[in-house]
Amino acid sequence: MADLSGKILIVDDDRDHLALVGRYAASAGHNFQLAASGTEAINHINSFTFTVVITDMIMAGTDGMQLIRHIREHSPSTSVIAMTGYSNNYSYTDVIKAGASDFIVKPFPKDELIAKLRRIFREQSLLNNLRRELQYHKDVSAELLAAKNTVQQANEVKNGFINTISHEFLTPMNGILGFLELLTETTLSRKQQDFLHLIQLSANRLMGLINQLLDFSHSEDRRQRQDISFQPHAILEQTVRAITPKAKEKGLKLSFHVEHDVPTALQGDPNIIQQILNSLLENAVKFTERGEISIRAAVEQEKPPDGIILRFSIRDSGCGIPATKQEEIFAPFSQADEYLTRRHEGAGLGLAICTRLVPMINGRIWVKSKINQGSTFYFTARLRTLSPSSPPQNQLRA
Known part of the structure; x- marks a missing residue:
């Protein structure tokens, strides 16, 4: 079927009126085709794609209603303007329900038809742009x-x-x-x-x-999370004890603290939390030559209806990270700068692992750092509560 985009098909078995509507279309610069019957119009529609069909409703043989239904079935992108008379059997509701885009009552002035055509072509243009x-x-x-x-x-x-x-x-x-x-x-x-x-x-x-x-x-x-009860204090204590020998070798002070509003027991995935803590603590020990490393667990102010958001922070007194590098360090095989790679051996995967694990506990991870003043890494975990808040916990120091 040939595409005659922008072309109008005018259908009316009254040849005088057909010629008049053709002159209206020509005066506005439209390209058009004339058909003196519904059957002739169907033959044209089966061969070409028209943008608009202007059809009379009362015609011998194939009338306007049958033609509209044929257009809707075989050329759904074509708009239809139905021409009706005051004495016609078809109402506005009838022709719109059949699938016409608009209707015009005979006799009509040229300007009214041109205005309707202009609106339809504008809508067709918008629709075509939307399709593209x-x-x-x-x-x-x-x-x-x-x-x-x-x-x-x-x-x-x-x-x-x-x-x-x-x-x-x-x-x-x-x-x-x-x-x-x-x-x-x-x-x-x-x-x-x-x-x-x-x-x-x-x-x-x-x-x-x-x-x-x-x-x-x-x-x-790793796709599936564990959902078991655990004690945040015990997780921190185990993590700190595991890293204590490395901290002692460098003469570093290691401490942890659980805020009083943190519940004694929570439900979630303690293994993921412990793996993130291990990676962040190992990094802190690696990049801290002297001073202290502290871990803190606290409840975020934002409280979801089904539990709490627990925030962990790991603060060190190490070399710090330049502001321009603080986003890059979370990428795989990355360290803050080349000189760090030489001084502190490693593959640069610890933070990348943390970045992948944090979404599994519905949390986020970020850092605040200043050169020669140290860094504080934060991450959160969304957990369910099982018991009332626990009393303050003692600190463990190495």
């Missing part, structure tokens, strides 16, 4: 979906590779660490002991990197 816009958005959405699927597939391949390689490293690394531990029980000279200590430090650092790669890979695959 919708198609554009549909195409863009399809492209974005394809790109998303490509990225997901690439991530699956990458994570599978990381997972496989990391596991392949774990077995020999465990053997190396085990034999190094056995060597410490043998008789060694002072120089040999120093060498052994350096080897152990390097091996432990490599083991830490492997475990971090595994954590990063697993954080992307």
Whole structure:
């Protein structure tokens, strides 16, 4: 079917009136086709696409109502103006229900018809623009979906590779660490002991990197949350105790505090919370040369109807992070600057792991930091309450 966009089909079995309406259309510069019967009009409609059909309602053979129904079925984008007389059997309601866009009562002046045509062409233009816009958005959405699927597939391949390689490293690394531990029980000279200590430090650092790669890979695959009861105070205490030996090696003071309004027991996923705390604490110890690291748990002022929002903060007195780098550090394999990478070995995955885990507890993570004054990392967790608020907890210090 040929597309005659902007063309009008005028239908009337009264040839004098048909010619008159044609002159009206021509005076406004419209391109038009004439049809002296409903049957002739249907033949034109089956061959071409018209923007507007102006049709009389009372015609011999195929009348205007039958023609409108045919247009609605075979050319739904075409607008119809029905020409009716005062004595016609068809009312305004009848022709609009049949699918006409407008109607005009005969006899009518030229200006009235031209005004109706102008409105219909304007509406058609807006509708066509909307269709193009919708198609554009549909195409863009399809492209974005394809790109998303490509990225997901690439991530699956990458994570599978990381997972496989990391596991392949774990077995020999465990053997190396085990034999190094056995060597410490043998008789060694002072120089040999120093060498052994350096080897152990390097091996432990490599083991830490492997475990971090595994954590990063697993954080992307983790889909289901646990929903169990736990004690926030116990989670903090376990986390602090685990990191205490590393803090002691550097002479750092380590403390934690649970605010009095934090409930004794909560419901949620303690493993995710503990993993985030572990990563943030390890970072704090790594980037703090002297001073103190403190952890605090408090209830946010905003309270959802089904529980509370718990806010954790980890404050250190380390080197600080430049303001321009505070968003970048949450990306995978990123540290605040190259000099930090040289001074503080690591893959730069700890914060990326936290960023992936935080949404699983319906929380968020952010940082406040100043160069040479330290950093405070915050994250929140949305949890359900099980009991009234607990009394203040004592601090644990290392």
